[in-house]
Amino acid sequence: MYGLRLVVFFVFYLTLAQSSLRKDQEYWKQLSTNELEEALAVKWNLGEAKNVILFVGDGMGPNTVTATRILKGGEGHRLTYEKFPHIGLLKTYSANKMVPDSTSTATALFCGVKVNFYTMGVDASVEYKDCNASLKPEARLDSLAALALKAGKSAGFVTTMRVTHATPGPLYAHSASRLWECDSALPRDSACKDVGRQLVEDWPGRDLHVILGGGRQGLVANATDRPMDPISSWGCSRSDGRDLINQYKRDKEARGLKYSVITNAAELKNIDENSDYLLGIFSNAHMPYEFERNKEPQGPPSIVQMTEAAIKVLKKNKNGFFLMVEGGNIDMAHHRGRARTAVDESLAMEEAVSIAVNMTSEKDTLIVVTSDHTHTLSINGYPERGSDIFGTTGPSKYDGLNYTTLTYGVGGPGSNKLKVQTDPTRIVRTDPATEDTTSFMYEQAAAITNDENIHGGGDVAVYARGPHAHLFHNVHEQHYVFHAISYAAKIGVYSKATTQYNNISVCLLTLVLGFMFRIIN
Structure with a gap:
């Protein structure tokens, strides 16, 4: 019985995974239709936010x-x-x-x-x-x-x-x-x-x-x-x-x-x-x-x-x-x-x-x-749809190494992935394949090294x-x-009391100006 449940779950998961990666015309059309219907159903809520x-x-x-x-x-x-x-x-x-x-x-x-x-x-x-x-x-x-x-x-x-x-x-x-x-x-x-x-x-x-x-x-x-x-x-x-x-x-x-x-x-x-x-x-x-x-x-x-x-x-x-x-x-x-x-x-x-x-x-x-x-934070390269967002993509056409999908513009010392080789004229990038890029503690590469990411x-x-x-x-x-x-x-200047006061003030000012206009004329 347990084995049957496992098979059913696996088939369900596989079907779900495949549907999430669909590319056929009907899939895209249905997505847009759903969004359009959702947009058309939106009505303004003009009530007060209690x-x-x-x-x-x-x-x-x-x-x-x-x-x-x-x-x-x-x-x-x-x-x-x-x-x-x-x-x-x-x-x-x-x-x-x-x-x-x-x-x-x-x-x-x-x-x-x-x-x-x-x-x-x-x-x-x-x-x-x-x-x-x-x-x-x-x-x-x-x-x-x-x-x-x-x-x-x-x-x-x-x-x-x-x-x-x-x-x-x-x-x-x-x-x-x-x-x-x-x-x-x-x-x-x-x-x-x-x-x-x-x-x-x-x-x-x-x-x-x-x-x-x-x-x-x-x-x-x-x-x-x-x-x-x-x-x-x-x-x-x-x-x-x-x-x-x-x-x-x-x-x-x-x-x-x-x-x-x-x-x-x-x-x-x-x-x-x-x-x-x-x-x-x-x-x-x-x-x-x-x-x-x-x-x-x-x-x-x-x-x-x-x-x-x-x-x-x-x-x-x-x-x-x-x-x-x-x-x-x-x-x-x-x-x-x-x-x-x-x-x-x-x-x-x-x-x-x-x-x-x-x-x-x-x-x-x-x-x-x-x-x-x-x-x-940037989302880089051309990773396949469904890829791990914390994974790698590439390779770079410059050095032949992959790079993380996520990188930073400015980072702390740990974001410096450049390593000076034995030959001081050569500087190469750390291969992310040698590190666990999915770790909570992993620091993504940054273009500029600083004391911290800013x-x-x-x-x-x-x-x-x-x-x-x-x-x-x-x-x-x-x-x-x-x-x-x-x-x-x-609340504040838009509170009911303030609004009522302002409305009364405007009415009184209008009456005064109207009265003065009649006197002048």
């Missing part, structure tokens, strides 16, 4: 999305968000850089204006590291999370990075430097407050209903260094004696608020359903890559688990919610030149999008999926479904996302 979920795949440029699609289901597959009815492109330059960093782009997405490289939650009047300029009230920007709170909604964020890092930071902090995550990174005698303290002590950070991610060492002085959770030399370590997690608890207790503070996947799964505020800090530094994550109950949760828990907490508010979810390890892996890991992290975020789609209604929930910037400056895609998703429809400035979401959710 809820908004904004996914940011950090460093998830178009080639990362394509590689993720091929990995999951082949060239003809479509990821969850690629089935969304509306799509556009975002121009990612910052106020002073052609190629941006993550905090200037996150500020554009969340706060509605382009700002300077490495600055957070402040406008372009603030130069990098200009503390005094960042303290001016007129330079400080309100984020989508702040506007949601003002509108009576719940708000929060999920990240696989430190909760004080470049992307989540602009939701609640105002800083002249993204590096000022904790007190140790601030200039001596600085009048500015570090990002961690702003999260716990200042509004809107202290009123965010969900905060899930890593970064314990920046929140708690003398954080414990454990084998599975070491202190990171890359992250800021708090040295002022403060324990901001305990401070968070004291604040919620003083205000009589129902809250939960958790540290692992088991606690996340079993949070008190009465909790209106949720703080989960799961690692000292950034959270581990998905392939390295300890999947035992005492280990850190996945981005899927965090997204699910966040929505459960936030959706209790009858007025709705705003949630930002960052797949930050996509960027971390790209910076290290590890395309396999980056694409795997992109796949994990896609699964989180699927969870959000299943837990919400398209009728009242606007889901937007985008990226902050690209990386220099960002790209290309446009990124934005995918949307739900109320007013059609506002994403062509090539947009990146900060347009803030305004489109504000309009869809009726």
Whole structure:
């Protein structure tokens, strides 16, 4: 009986594989017909976005999305968000850089204006590291999370990075430097407050209903260094004696608020359903890559688990919610030149999008999926359809060796595949056949060697479904996302109260002008 099942499964798999590689006319015609029917069925949703979920795949440029699609289901597959009815492109330059960093782009997405490289939650009047300029009230920007709170909604964020890092930071902090995550990174005698303290002590950070991610060492002085959770030399370590997690608890207790503070996947799964505020800090530094994550109950949760828990907490508010979810390890892996890991992290975020789609209604929930910037990842050569996206193609007509389908424009030391031979006049390329190019740790070749792989400056895609998703429809400035979401959710300048006030003002002005015109005539 088992043998028969195995044969049936093999035949089914073979048939599926063959159908995915079909090339006949009917196959292509049917694909186009299906797409045309889908396009003709699209209707604009003109309702109000009670809820908004904004996914940011950090460093998830178009080639990362394509590689993720091929990995999951082949060239003809479509990821969850690629089935969304509306799509556009975002121009990612910052106020002073052609190629941006993550905090200037996150500020554009969340706060509605382009700002300077490495600055957070402040406008372009603030130069990098200009503390005094960042303290001016007129330079400080309100984020989508702040506007949601003002509108009576719940708000929060999920990240696989430190909760004080470049992307989540602009939701609640105002800083002249993204590096000022904790007190140790601030200039001596600085009048500015570090990002961690702003999260716990200042509004809107202290009123965010969900905060899930890593970064314990920046929140708690003398954080414990454990084998599975070491202190990171890359992250800021708090040295002022403060324990901001305990401070968070004291604040919620003083205000009589129902809250939960958790540290692992088991606690996340079993949070008190009465909790209106949720703080989960799961690692000292950034959270581990998905392939390295300890999947035992005492280990850190996945981005899927965090997204699910966040929505459960936030959706209790009858007025709705705003949630930002960052797949930050996509960027971390790209910076290290590890395309396999980056694409795997992109796949994990896609699964989180699927969870959000299943837990919400398209009728009242606007889901937007985008990226902050690209990386220099390229898809090269002429590999056969159905080939391993992490495999090789070629050979090169220059040196006769194959090369990886995925490469980078600029990479770290491990991306230098050129080897000087015994004869110093000869330099040859490492044959990828001698390496495991499918390894999570493999670093693809790059044209230029640097200390690390750096960002790209290309446009990124934005995918949307739900109320007013059609506002994403062509090539947009990146900060347009803030305004489109504000309009869809009726928050900020587009709130009902503001709109009514403006309408009344226009009517009164019209009456006054009409009266004056009659007097003059």
